[in-house]
Amino acid sequence: MTPQNLMQEYEKALASQKWSRVEPLLHNDVCVTFFTxxxxxxxxxxxxxxxxxxxxxxxxxxxxxIHWACLDSVTAVCLYSFKWQGIINGQAASGGGRGTSVLINSGGTWQIITEHLGPNAS
Structure with a gap:
């Protein structure tokens, strides 16, 4: 799997809302920053x-x-836009922003080690 393939799979895994699909794409030492x-x-x-x-x-x-800021055989860094929509407390809700993910190739497997999601620039 390439870093590009990993991000495609990650998008699908998140859309599935199933941890079992997300978990294999993340490194054991993963660090994620949300607004929370x-x-x-x-x-x-x-x-x-x-x-x-x-x-x-x-x-x-x-x-x-997706913009690949760094892409070599062991490290990849990408910046991207994200959007979501769904139902919260019975009401339609949506949002989005900017994301940065750092991927590493550990033992021949690409995984996300860092993700930072934040608002769009003003």
């Missing part, structure tokens, strides 16, 4: 993702405008 906080390691990240999945029903998630 920073979560370190798979256990904390798992809880954060499950909370998001439980909060946003029928979520549709997409990644676009």
């Amino acid at each position: 906080g920073t979560f370190k390691g798979k256990e904390e990240v798992h809880k954060a993702f499950e909370n998001n999945f439980a909060t946003i029903k029928d979520e549709k998630y997409s990644i676009s405008n």
Whole structure:
């Protein structure tokens, strides 16, 4: 799998709202920053993702405008736009912003080790 393929699979995994699809794409030492906080390691990240999945029903998630800032045989860094929409507390909701992901090739397998999601620039 290439870094580009990994990000495509990650987008699909997030849209599925199933941790079992997201988990293999993340490094054990993953660190994720959302607007709700920073979560370190798979256990904390798992809880954060499950909370998001439980909060946003029928979520549709997409990644676009990927820019590869660094891409070599062991490290890849990409910046992108993300959008989501779903149902929160029975009401339609949506959002989006900018993301940065750092991927590493560990033992021949590409995985996300860092993700930072934030708002679009003003």
